[in-house]
Amino acid sequence: MDRQRSAAALLVGAGVLFAxxxxxxxxxxxxxxxxxxxxxxxxxxxxxxxxxxxxxxLVLALRALNVGTAADVTTLIGVALVLPYYGAETFALNVLGADALDTGNYGAMDLAEPIRYGMTQSVMFGVGLVAIAIGAFLVARRVACWQGWVFAAGFVLFLPQFFAPPWMRIAHGLLILAGAVLLAARTFERQEISTTTGA
Known part of the structure; x- marks a missing residue:
């Protein structure tokens, strides 16, 4: 039962962070x-x-949720492929922007494109997000409830949302939050039913 509580808490935490x-x-x-x-x-x-x-x-939540090895491993591989891209975008572009402001050399901002869209990092990022989407789909199929499909939708749409305007990207973050909270509530509800039945 503690594992299910942990899964619910981790799901909500992941949803908040993605929002x-x-x-x-x-x-x-x-x-x-x-x-x-x-x-x-x-x-x-x-x-x-x-x-x-x-x-x-998200990886920790799925491990606690006990949704099966396939979902766990697929999601873990996806996250491992995605994180290096996020690291470069977070820190390299931050330094690039700060340096451009300090020097007034805004032409250096052209370096943002090769940092982001080089072949290797683009492929890793795309494959990683597809793997995460597959992992979320496997989760939804395993838990077999509508809340799971709302949860999966957020991660299936993760790659397409990068091409959307800001308001849609914010809406997407809220979709992931909603899916995570709904799945967490469903997990907690199942725990309560199990506890009551066991008593």
Whole structure:
């Protein structure tokens, strides 16, 4: 029963972190002075670190949820592939933006594109997010409830939301939060039913 409580708490924690990410993330054209301001902002660091911790918390939540080896391993592999990209985007772009503001050399902001979209990192990032989506799908199939499908939808849409406007990205973060909270509530409800039946 403690394991189920831990799973519920971790799910909610992951949902909150994934909601914080798009809400706090500075949005801009990401070019010139506007891009430098966004990258150099402390909120850039806070938002992206929240996402990274969210992915780690997701792995721990699924382990506690006991949804099967396939979901656990697929999600773990996905997170392992995604985190290096987030690390580069979080810290390298923050330094790039701060340096551009300090020197007034906004042409250096052109380096953001190769940092983000080089072949190796793009493939790792894309494959990682697809693996996480598959893991979430396996979770939904295993728990066999509508709450699980809401949870899975958030991660299936994780890659497409990067091409959406800010308000849709924020809505996506709230979708992940809703799915995580719903699945946590369902997990807790099942625990209560099991406890009552056992008594």
């Amino acid at each position: 914080i990410y798009p809400i706090l993330r500075p949005y801009s054209s990401e070019l010139g002075r506007a891009g430098a301001d966004a990258f150099a902002s402390p909120l850039w660091i806070v938002a992206h670190v929240s996402a990274m911790i969210g992915f780690i918390t």
